[in-house]
Amino acid sequence: MLEFVQILIGGLVVGCIYAIVALGFSLVYRVTGVINLAQGGFCVLGALSGYTAASWLGWPAIPAALLGVLATTAFGTLLGAASFVPGLSRISNANMLMLTAGLLTFIEGLALVLWGSQPYALPPFSRERPIDLGGLLVPSQAFWVIGTTAALLLGLWYLLARTRHGHALRACAENPTAARLMGISVSAMTLFSFGLAAGMGALAGVVVAPTTSLQFDTGGLFTMSGFIAVAIGGIASFPGAVAGGLLLGVLTQLATAYVSSLFSNAIALIVLLAVLIWRPNGLLSAGVARRQDVREEARVWKHITRLHPRSAAIAAAAGLAIALAVPLVVTSEGMLSGIVIAAILFIALIGLDLVMGYAGQVSLGQAGFMAIGGYTAGYLSVQYDVAPILGILAGMALALLCSLVLSVVTLRLRGLYLALATLSFGLLIDSFAVGLADITGGPSGLVGIPSFALGGYSFDSPVATYYLVLAIDVVLIVLLAGLVRSSFGRALQAIRTDQLAAAALGVNVVRCKLVAFAISAALASLSGSLLAFFFHFLSPDMVGTPRSLELVAMLIVGGEGTLVGPLFGSVVLTMLPTVFQSLALYKTLVSGALLVLCFLYLPEGMFGALASRLDRLARPRPAGTMALQRERA
Amino acid sequence: MDGIAPDGVPALRVSGLNRSFGGLKATSDVSFAVAAGTVTALIGPNGAGKTTIFNLITNLLRPDAGEVHLYGERINGLPPTGIAGRGLIRTFQSARVFPGMTVLENVLVGRHRLIRPRPLGHMLWSPAARRAERDLARRAEALLDLVALTRFTHVHATELPMGAQKLLEVVRALMAQPRLLLLDEPAAGLNDTETAELAALVRAVRESGVTVLIIEHNMSLVMNVADQVVVLDAGSVIASGPPEAVQRDPRVVTAYLGEEVAA
Numbered sequence: 013m014l015e016f017v018q019i020l021i022g023g024l025v026v027g028c029i030y031a032i033v034a035l036g037f038s039l040v041y042r043v044t045g046v047i048n049l050a051q052g053g054f055c056v057l058g059a060l061s062g063y064t065a066a067s068w069l070g071w072p073a074i075p076a077a078l079l080g081v082l083a084t085t086a087f088g089t090l091l092g093a094a095s096f097v098p099g100l101s102r103i104s105n106a107n108m109l110m111l112t113a114g115l116l117t118f119i120e121g122l123a124l125v126l127w128g129s130q131p132y133a134l135p136p137f138s139r140e141r142p143i144d145l146g147g148l149l150v151p152s153q154a155f156w157v158i159g160t161t162a163a164l165l166l167g168l169w170y171l172l173a174r175t176r177h178g179h180a181l182r183a184c185a186e187n188p189t190a191a192r193l194m195g196i197s198v199s200a201m202t203l204f205s206f207g208l209a210a211g212m213g214a215l216a217g218v219v220v221a222p223t224t225s226l227q228f229d230t231g232g233l234f235t236m237s238g239f240i241a242v243a244i245g246g247i248a249s250f251p252g253a254v255a256g257g258l259l260l261g262v263l264t265q266l267a268t269a270y271v272s273s274l275f276s277n278a279i280a281l282i283v284l285l286a287v288l289i290w291r292p293n294g295l296l297s298a299g300v301a302r303r304q305d306v307r308e309e310a311r312v313w314k315h316i317t318r319l320h321p322r323s324a325a326i327a328a329a330a331g332l333a334i335a336l337a338v339p340l341v342v343t344s345e346g347m348l349s350g351i352v353i354a355a356i357l358f359i360a361l362i363g364l365d366l367v368m369g370y371a372g373q374v375s376l377g378q379a380g381f382m383a384i385g386g387y388t389a390g391y392l393s394v395q396y397d398v399a400p401i402l403g404i405l406a407g408m409a410l411a412l413l414c415s416l417v418l419s420v421v422t423l424r425l426r427g428l429y430l431a432l433a434t435l436s437f438g439l440l441i442d443s444f445a446v447g448l449a450d451i452t453g454g455p456s457g458l459v460g461i462p463s464f465a466l467g468g469y470s471f472d473s474p475v476a477t478y479y480l481v482l483a484i485d486v487v488l489i490v491l492l493a494g495l496v497r498s499s500f501g502r503a504l505q506a507i508r509t510d511q512l513a514a515a516a517l518g519v520n521v522v523r524c525k526l527v528a529f530a531i532s533a534a535l536a537s538l539s540g541s542l543l544a545f546f547f548h549f550l551s552p553d554m555v556g557t558p559r560s561l562e563l564v565a566m567l568i569v570g571g572e573g574t575l576v577g578p579l580f581g582s583v584v585l586t587m588l589p590t591v592f593q594s595l596a597l598y599k600t601l602v603s604g605a606l607l608v609l610c611f612l613y614l615p616e617g618m619f620g621a622l623a624s625r626l627d628r629l630a631r632p633r634p635a636g637t638m639a640l641q642r643e644r645a
Numbered sequence: 646m647d648g649i650a651p652d653g654v655p656a657l658r659v660s661g662l663n664r665s666f667g668g669l670k671a672t673s674d675v676s677f678a679v680a681a682g683t684v685t686a687l688i689g690p691n692g693a694g695k696t697t698i699f700n701l702i703t704n705l706l707r708p709d710a711g712e713v714h715l716y717g718e719r720i721n722g723l724p725p726t727g728i729a730g731r732g733l734i735r736t737f738q739s740a741r742v743f744p745g746m747t748v749l750e751n752v753l754v755g756r757h758r759l760i761r762p763r764p765l766g767h768m769l770w771s772p773a774a775r776r777a778e779r780d781l782a783r784r785a786e787a788l789l790d791l792v793a794l795t796r797f798t799h800v801h802a803t804e805l806p807m808g809a810q811k812l813l814e815v816v817r818a819l820m821a822q823p824r825l826l827l828l829d830e831p832a833a834g835l836n837d838t839e840t841a842e843l844a845a846l847v848r849a850v851r852e853s854g855v856t857v858l859i860i861e862h863n864m865s866l867v868m869n870v871a872d873q874v875v876v877l878d879a880g881s882v883i884a885s886g887p888p889e890a891v892q893r894d895p896r897v898v899t900a901y902l903g904e905e906v907a908a
Binding site: 316490491492494495497498499500502503505506508509510512513514515516517518519520521573 | 703705724725726728729730734735737741743744745746750753754755756757758760762763764767768769770774778817818821
């Protein structure tokens, strides 16, 4: 019994942190309709800058922590003013989600550059020894955590319910247009909520830092937990956020204590999926019902630049010639390996492009399917000596099955909720990859995977693998380019922007999405298998959720909805660290910044920018546009 | 009931449609029929419940009570795809062209329900599949020609002026070869030339045997194209019949202009 209470208290402490992060999500969401994934990054920034204040300036724990919170709030506000607020008026909410994922990566990269990759712990605020409550040993910091949460809740309630500023915030949440007409500056309010949420995150970070150790990438963990908490409780509801956080904290601690720490995440995720299916708005849904399908806004529809058929044929021929010549020019083994990896990831990206770029369905779990393919093929060949090609096919079949189950489960979900469901699918696969150590080799990975071989020929050199993957890439591009030019491709694009209008024309929205998801899963699985065969090794972090986010970044940077575009993103983001070996430390920072900048200034991606330039060269002004301009004049 | 051709089943029969939003009765006991091969206009003051009826017919809203029959087949409760699959195609009050797609691609989406999918043929770029695509494009261009939009074929749909977008939406619906076409205020936002083009188009559509139900505020357009008029006020049908008769109906005049003050 005592042990149970002890665990419960531990769960409440963790839950408080999740709750504060979840509150930050909720606050920004209510004002803007956007989930700010950078939230967890602010926890880490707060804690680490608090650590620096304590160790460099020699400040006592509490003032140092406060300085950390203030510095992070200021930094968060600046970051928000430079990226989040301008982004809101330009890009869709689903893409805003990815922009904030870029911000999270950027913050993690910054922390890596400033503090390195080692873990840090802050000293407790009051005393080192736990407090004895009739046999119950409670760490003193637990009181600080719970107290801070309570004080924060009270303060937030006072701000929203009792001050003019709070009323203005709520007005923005209820109806931004009306609020604007009433003279409230919505962008100032957005910035205020963003900065406030950053400060709350930092506060959570500094009070939790003494109980655990933090490093540059712990932020992602906080974000995931807070995100799950807020989704369980109800995104737009403050009590829901707190309840979800506490529930999640207690649940994971109990699962860790009584089941296995390896599966505590899996249990939390299964709860989340259950909530998403059963009550997509969360257990405590708020009175304010916001539009769920965020992609149905007029302002967000950027055009997708595609090459004119003639230029496309020339560009394809030139591209193929360059691709064939690559191994002749690139003699460094390391460089060539990098290119092979980019080409393998490109297979998963083609699938992702079909789902996100064409059908407009956010998928944050693509690497989960890579893991399914990689581990299936790897395990079968290591354990049973199955031919690689059969292993690949088995992986694809399993991925298809999983995608079917996932699609059936998520059929009704759109926009943010779909993003959440696919994300939790990816995280679920992550925890299986770590937990099912007998099959996957656990955290240290699956070793001894042979090279891919076909008909007695083993592709055991980077050059051989390069040509193999190139052939697969080209075949896939040709097949899918044909497919997206058919009525199926047009149906996907129609679904992307207006499901209702598409359905009213007889487009079977469900079936189209199902097919797109299935193709995408199969391709990801193929990509994962090839990755395993190429590395002769597969570990959870090669095909984990960070990889999913990286794939989305590659897609956006390259140019979504273009099939070939993602190749640019894949090559750039894979090769940057290889080319600039000495600058590897900056990789995370640069890819985060690149993603954010692309969203803000190059929404059509590298391919789009290139294609429109090429097209302008080929045809100075399209006749249709000219006629239109005459008409308008 | 008006509108039923003596020998045939009506293209559309709506009976006893009821729908409330909270305490507000958006439609109460709405019944009318649209005879096959005619153009019927659904008119009424703002807030009379016209678009609600369209949404109830196409099952974007679930009726509290009532039935909808399309050529004798009950279609309540069918998903939007199923309704479109039976040949009932609608347009929307605010033109809902697909952004990010060209005018031509928009029109081609309209054909979706009638295209036999041959994924393999397309993936392998087979000549047959490409020929089918070319034929489709030719058909779409012929339709675009009817509303003088051919020169914008490869322009992004959202770059068109509002009026052209509304015409494009009608063309897209026609591409689906509807048996019954529901047009929700197609002339709103159109200039006089475009309205005239639209009227010609609607007449041509009827000539080709498609039944049309049209919501419209532009009375001269209604008088010009409609065979039958159904007048709605505050969620109820207050009159129906040929346009000239309806125009003189005192209840209709009252609904539009208000009660005359007793002298």
